[in-house]
Amino acid sequence: xxxxxxxxxxxxxxxxxxxxxxxxxxxxxxxxxxxxxxxxxxxxxxxxxxxxxxxxxxxxxxxxxxxxxxxxxxxxxxxxxxxxxxxxxxxxxxxxxxxxxxxxxxxxxxxxxxxxxxxxxxxxxxxxxxxxxxxxxxxxxxxxxxxxxxxxxxxxxxxxxxxxxxxxxxxxxxxxxxxxxxxxxxxxxxxxxxxxxxxxxxxxxxxxxxxxxxxxxxxxxxxxxxxxxxxxxxxxxxxxxxxxxxxxxxxxxxxxxxxxxxxxxxxxxxxxxxxxxxxxxxxxxxxxxxxxxxxxxxxxxxxxxxxxxxxxxxxxxxxxxxxxxxxxxxxxxxxxxxxxxxxxxxxxxxxxxxxxxxxxxxxxxxxxxxxxxxxxxxxxxxxxxxxxxxxxxxxxxxxxxxxxxx
Numbered sequence: 001x002x003x004x005x006x007x008x009x010x011x012x013x014x015x016x017x018x019x020x021x022x023x024x025x026x027x028x029x030x031x032x033x034x035x036x037x038x039x040x041x042x043x044x045x046x047x048x049x050x051x052x053x054x055x056x057x058x059x060x061x062x063x064x065x066x067x068x069x070x071x072x073x074x075x076x077x078x079x080x081x082x083x084x085x086x087x088x089x090x091x092x093x094x095x096x097x098x099x100x101x102x103x104x105x106x107x108x109x110x111x112x113x114x115x116x117x118x119x120x121x122x123x124x125x126x127x128x129x130x131x132x133x134x135x136x137x138x139x140x141x142x143x144x145x146x147x148x149x150x151x152x153x154x155x156x157x158x159x160x161x162x163x164x165x166x167x168x169x170x171x172x173x174x175x176x177x178x179x180x181x182x183x184x185x186x187x188x189x190x191x192x193x194x195x196x197x198x199x200x201x202x203x204x205x206x207x208x209x210x211x212x213x214x215x216x217x218x219x220x221x222x223x224x225x226x227x228x229x230x231x232x233x234x235x236x237x238x239x240x241x242x243x244x245x246x247x248x249x250x251x252x253x254x255x256x257x258x259x260x261x262x263x264x265x266x267x268x269x270x271x272x273x274x275x276x277x278x279x280x281x282x283x284x285x286x287x288x289x290x291x292x293x294x295x296x297x298x299x300x301x302x303x304x305x306x307x308x309x310x311x312x313x314x315x316x317x318x319x320x321x322x323x324x325x326x327x328x329x330x331x332x333x334x335x336x337x338x339x340x341x342x343x344x345x346x347x348x349x350x351x352x353x354x355x356x357x358x359x360x361x362x363x364x365x366x367x368x369x370x371x372x373x374x375x376x377x378x379x380x381x382x383x384x385x386x387x388x389x390x391x392x393x394x395x396x397x398x399x400x401x402x403x404x405x406x
Contacts, residue, residue: 013386015110020393023128027091028108028117034092034155037065041091045069045131045150052134059167061160066152068164072173073134073148076141076405081171084144085331085403086178086364088355089127090154090161093119099380114383121372121384126181126392129371133396140404147175154355157318161355165362177331180356181370183377183384184348186391188335189368191349192356193246194322196285197276199315200225200296202260205307206269215267216303216310219260222271225312226255228295229275232288241282248351251283274317278351281322289314320353323360331365338398339369339391350374369395 015021030041046056049071059068069091074080096105096118103109108117115125130148137146149168152160168175182189202222207215233253242249253275260271277285296312303310325332327347336343352374356366371388 013113013390015115015386018386018389018393020125020129020132020389021110021115023131024115024120024125024389025108027124027128028119029106030091031106032091032093032119033095034153035095038091038152039065039067042067042069042150042152046071048131049134049148052138054134054138057167057171059163061152061163066160068152068160068167069148069150070164070168071148073137073142073146075143075145080145081173082145083174083176084142084146086147086149086175086359087130088149088151088161088178088180088359089123089130089182089370090151090355091124091127092152092155092160093122093124094155094378096380101380103381105382110386113386115386115389116381116383118382121183121382122374122377123182123370123372125372125384125389126370129389129392129396130181132393133400136397136400137404140400140406143403143405144176146403147173151355158320158353158355158358161358165358169362175364177334178356178359178364178366179331179335180354180359180366180368181392182352182354182356182368183370183372183374184350184368185373186339186341186369186371186388186395187348188332188339188341188346189348189350190327190332191245191324192322192353192368193251193278193280193351194285194357195276195278195318195320195353196289197317197319198274198289199317200273200275201313201315202271202273203309203311203313204267204269204271204303205310207267209265209267212267214306216306217267218271219268221299221303221312222258222260222273224299225292225296226258226273226275229253229255229292232291236283243280243282243349245347246280246349246351251277251279251288252351253277253288278353279322280349281324321357321361323357323366325360325365325367329365331367334399334402335367335369338395338402340394340398
């Protein structure tokens with residue numbers, strides 16, 4: 001996904017060349033970390049849009065401390081609900097705690113040919129560029145409506161957008177396509193993997209560590225389970241199945257968190273393993289989970305021979321479906337033209353998940369295309385190249401040429 005700029009290349013881009021930079025700076029200044037309220041950035045954005053005469057709708061969470069924003073730019077004929085595009089992005093960012101930043105993460109700063117700040121890549125650069133285009137879209141009049149969708153809590157499981165999409169459907173909006181501006185290096189991504197996240201909990205039996213045969217060591221059993229997951233992953237790496245278009249061409253299995261035990265001289269009673277399957281269309285996550293569970297079940301007889309109340313349980317924490325949009329679809333072809341990439345070689349697939357799958361799931365053909373690269377996301381000193389932001393602005397202006405009357 002690190003393709004070079006197209007033939008009409010953007011050379012020597014400076015901050016002065018970026019019309020969206022003031023809006024990016026403003027959005028970055030909101031420390032909209034997922035654990036905190038996103039209302040400041042949402043309400044500021046609502047006020048900006050309503051100042052242009054754009055109708056906005058907020059969809060709050062149960063607490064009232066977070067909200068999605070849905071805003072509609074009507075077509076020239078007054079149509080607001082049928083056809084047109086959704087331009088979608090999330091407003092939340094990951095934490096900066098413990099990361100060695102060289103700059104203030106919530107002050108966007110240009111250094112050389114890069115812009116630094118939390119969210120400049122993931123994904124406030126795209127959202128702010130969309131906002132920059134609103135006056136032009138209104139002035140030039142739209143052939144079909146355009147909807148702006150800004151969500152909360154994408155970084156912790158695409159939580160907010162589920163409410164937004166449900167409300168979109170309930171209110172009778174039927175967009176013809178959606179562009180999600182996650183960082184793809186401005187390449188047109190037509191598919192991403194699905195994700196199943198699990199928590200496996202081992203209940204052992206405590207005893208003094210000098211009496212190991214009288215206890216059931218939950219940590220050691222959990223480690224056996226993790227070893228099984230790793231062996232399954234290695235098999236996928238070696239044998240596939242493979243889809244070479246993906247940045248990681250095979251399904252992956254990953255252990256993220258393992259926690260258990262209380263003291264060295266106590267045989268641990270409990271241990272939890274949090275793990276995931278990221279799968280493409282050629283693997284079934286259910287079959288892979290069943291293989292892991294079958295192995296866990298094979299450990300139970302020996303555990304329960306020592307202590308009958310021991311066991312292993314599994315919880316499905318979250319599911320994010322994968323998606324695939326036909327490269328020949330109208331939305332894909334539109335994005336190829338606007339991004340100025342060759343459809344024959346420019347259609348990408350990525351391993352990270354996005355909200356695109358959830359729009360796709362309700363029948364809205366969706367593409368992922370945005371500035372920056374996922375490798376810079378979630379990192380200390382997160383950055384995006386200025387030429388990527390310029391490419392995004394050019395994409396938006398070409399999009400305006402396609403969807404506007406004037």
